[in-house]
Amino acid sequence: MILIGESINIMSKTLGPALRERNPKPIQEMALAEVKAGVDYLDLNIGPARRAGDELMKWVVETVQAVTDMPLSLDTTNPVAMEAGLKVCKSRALINSVSLQPDRLQAGLPLAKNYNADMIGLLWGAEGMPRDANERCMLAVELVYQANDMGIPTENIWIDPIASPISVEINQVKSCVEFMSMLAEVAPGCKSTVGLSNISNGTPTHLRPYLNRTYLIMLMRYGLHSAIVDAFDAELNAIARGKMPEVVKLVHRVMDGEQIDIKSLSKKEAEYVKTARVLTGETLYSHSWLEI
Amino acid sequence: MPVEIPKIAYSGKVKEVTLGKGGKTVTVGGETSYPFYLFEGAMTNKPKIAMEVWDCPPEDWAAAALEPFAGVTGDPVAWAKKCINDYGAEMIALELISTDPNGLNRPAAEAAAVVKKVSDAIDVPLIVWGTANHEKDTEVLRLVAELCQDKRLILGPVEEGDHKRIGAASLAYHHTVIASTPIDINLAKQLNILLGNLGVPDDLLVMDPTVSGIGYGIEYCYSVMERMRMAGLTQQDEKLQFPIICNISKETWKTKEAKSPTGEVPELGEARKRGILLEAMSSVALLMAGADVLIMRHPEAIKLVREMIADLTAS
Numbered sequence: 001m002i003l004i005g006e007s008i009n010i011m012s013k014t015l016g017p018a019l020r021e022r023n024p025k026p027i028q029e030m031a032l033a034e035v036k037a038g039v040d041y042l043d044l045n046i047g048p049a050r051r052a053g054d055e056l057m058k059w060v061v062e063t064v065q066a067v068t069d070m071p072l073s074l075d076t077t078n079p080v081a082m083e084a085g086l087k088v089c090k091s092r093a094l095i096n097s098v099s100l101q102p103d104r105l106q107a108g109l110p111l112a113k114n115y116n117a118d119m120i121g122l123l124w125g126a127e128g129m130p131r132d133a134n135e136r137c138m139l140a141v142e143l144v145y146q147a148n149d150m151g152i153p154t155e156n157i158w159i160d161p162i163a164s165p166i167s168v169e170i171n172q173v174k175s176c177v178e179f180m181s182m183l184a185e186v187a188p189g190c191k192s193t194v195g196l197s198n199i200s201n202g203t204p205t206h207l208r209p210y211l212n213r214t215y216l217i218m219l220m221r222y223g224l225h226s227a228i229v230d231a232f233d234a235e236l237n238a239i240a241r242g243k244m245p246e247v248v249k250l251v252h253r254v255m256d257g258e259q260i261d262i263k264s265l266s267k268k269e270a271e272y273v274k275t276a277r278v279l280t281g282e283t284l285y286s287h288s289w290l291e292i
Numbered sequence: 293m294p295v296e297i298p299k300i301a302y303s304g305k306v307k308e309v310t311l312g313k314g315g316k317t318v319t320v321g322g323e324t325s326y327p328f329y330l331f332e333g334a335m336t337n338k339p340k341i342a343m344e345v346w347d348c349p350p351e352d353w354a355a356a357a358l359e360p361f362a363g364v365t366g367d368p369v370a371w372a373k374k375c376i377n378d379y380g381a382e383m384i385a386l387e388l389i390s391t392d393p394n395g396l397n398r399p400a401a402e403a404a405a406v407v408k409k410v411s412d413a414i415d416v417p418l419i420v421w422g423t424a425n426h427e428k429d430t431e432v433l434r435l436v437a438e439l440c441q442d443k444r445l446i447l448g449p450v451e452e453g454d455h456k457r458i459g460a461a462s463l464a465y466h467h468t469v470i471a472s473t474p475i476d477i478n479l480a481k482q483l484n485i486l487l488g489n490l491g492v493p494d495d496l497l498v499m500d501p502t503v504s505g506i507g508y509g510i511e512y513c514y515s516v517m518e519r520m521r522m523a524g525l526t527q528q529d530e531k532l533q534f535p536i537i538c539n540i541s542k543e544t545w546k547t548k549e550a551k552s553p554t555g556e557v558p559e560l561g562e563a564r565k566r567g568i569l570l571e572a573m574s575s576v577a578l579l580m581a582g583a584d585v586l587i588m589r590h591p592e593a594i595k596l597v598r599e600m601i602a603d604l605t606a607s
Binding site for chain 2: 282287292
């Protein structure tokens with residue numbers, strides 16, 4: 001399981017200004033903290049970066065590379081910025097991301113090919129977000145076909161089926177898991193990733209880790225290759241490293257529809273079971289889901 | 293080969309809530325199947341209609357909506373009585389329009405006194421509806437709760453932002469609470485949990501999913517209500533097994549499609565018929581989605597909806 005640290009992000013209240021002001025210190029400190037927390041990649045998210053994006057991406061890549069040789073995931077929708085980052089990346093980069101929107105596809109694929117980079121294939125189509133698992137399959141097949149056609153090998157593609165917030169639409173939460181169970185069949189050899197924290201977007205901040213961890217277990221069951229995560233959630237890291245087989249088993253039992261008696265469980269086990277129940281759609285989500 | 297008709301397996305039931313007090317109470321809820329699926333379960337109590345009364349004379353109502361209440365719109369007591377005596381209202385919904393801080397901003401004490409007068413003058417259940425301004429509603433509804441204690445009013449909208457203080461007053465003075473959320477099933481469940489935590493018993497709670505009329509996003513309301521019923525009836529979600537109240541009259545009658553006079557938009561047809569049909573058809577759509585109580589305005593729209601309810605529940 002590859003973990004990609006999400007913290008270096010233009011949306012961050014502290015790092016956003018540091019990125020805009022080209023202040024290296026907070027960014028380097030965050031990079032080192034994420035490395036210490038045990039991730040395998042660092043995501044560098046500069047957003048759409050419409051103005052001087054190329055200069056910003058080059059700067060942040062070099063700034064981070066000055067303190068660590070951790071592989072980088074370059075996260076922007078601006079292809080010029082992406083290329084500027086790829087040019088200075090010392091290790092094999094991950095392009096985050098290429099989608100099926102025509103302009104992003106046309107701009108992204110040549111970059112993956114020319115720089116021999118891995119690429120995240122975001123399942124966002126010309127018509128927006130896929131509505132269910134089948135549409136995700138269609139988009140995945142199409143994306144792999146287009147990439148292969150350009151000469152990009154399947155194993156360089158990390159499909160991102162899009163995790164969407166549980167507080168918005170449970171069917172999308174379920175479809176993403178269902179799709180993961182189909183991916184190996186529809187696109188053999190493909191890798192996968194997911195922006196995990198999005199599952200808990202809009203939920204109370206102190207409760208977000210419960211949803212992130214349990215959803216990771218559910219996706220890992222179907223072979224999730226990597227995830228973009230909160231590097232500082234130690235329990236999430238332990239799950240990803242296979243150190244919590246007991247709760248994993250418990251979550252799988254909920255996924256299989258087993259009725260588990262909450263009273264027989266420890267507090268932590270009960271929290272995983274309750275969270276799995278809302279993520280499978282067995283129970284409707286509410287902010288108090290752990291209390292009832 | 294015989295055809296097997298698919299049947300839904302219900303595992304839950306909508307809670308029964310009795311509104312009002314004394315002789316003319318109204319009991320709603322109790323469904324054991326989807327709305328009007330009488331071939332699969334029971335609708336112990338038919339959906340009920342409350343007639344809307346304003347606490348100040350309406351200034352921008354369509355002529356068609358004003359006409360049935362000519363002469364009484366300046367007096368909420370007379371208006372409520374007309375609804376009951378002339379139009380057979382089973383419940384009254386008193387809209388505290390005058391308390392709106394962005395409008396007349398009538399003081400809480402005055403507004404509460406009007407509520408008291410209306411509640412003393414009628415014997416059917418009385419719904420009291422604020423302006424959804426948390427501060428003002430807290431002030432007004434708390435006072436109403438106290439002044440009309442033990443009258444078992446139905447107070448709303450109670451939202452997450454004011455649920456503690458209005459909820460506590462309702463609890464202290466024995467009223468029913470309308471839990472109101474902005475067209476979101478997860479938030480609806482959450483508010484019901486919070487009100488439960490506060491101590492509001494299940495039989496004093498109804499929920500308002502926030503609705504709009506035809507042409508203004510009713511599909512979205514429909515879908516949220518439908519999912520509430522699915523969760524409550526087939527997923528044993530106890531926190532969504534409450535009767536649903538829909539305040540639809542204002543939403544349909546405030547639209548330009550309902551208000552514009554015939555002469556201004558002849559292509560839309562006769563204004564009177566248009567307004568009535570918009571209200572009636574929006575109401576019927578909400579019944580199909582699971583409404584237990586409708587707040588309605590026009591007597592003819594109400595008549596149409598009553599007929600529809602009678603037809604759909606005829607054995």
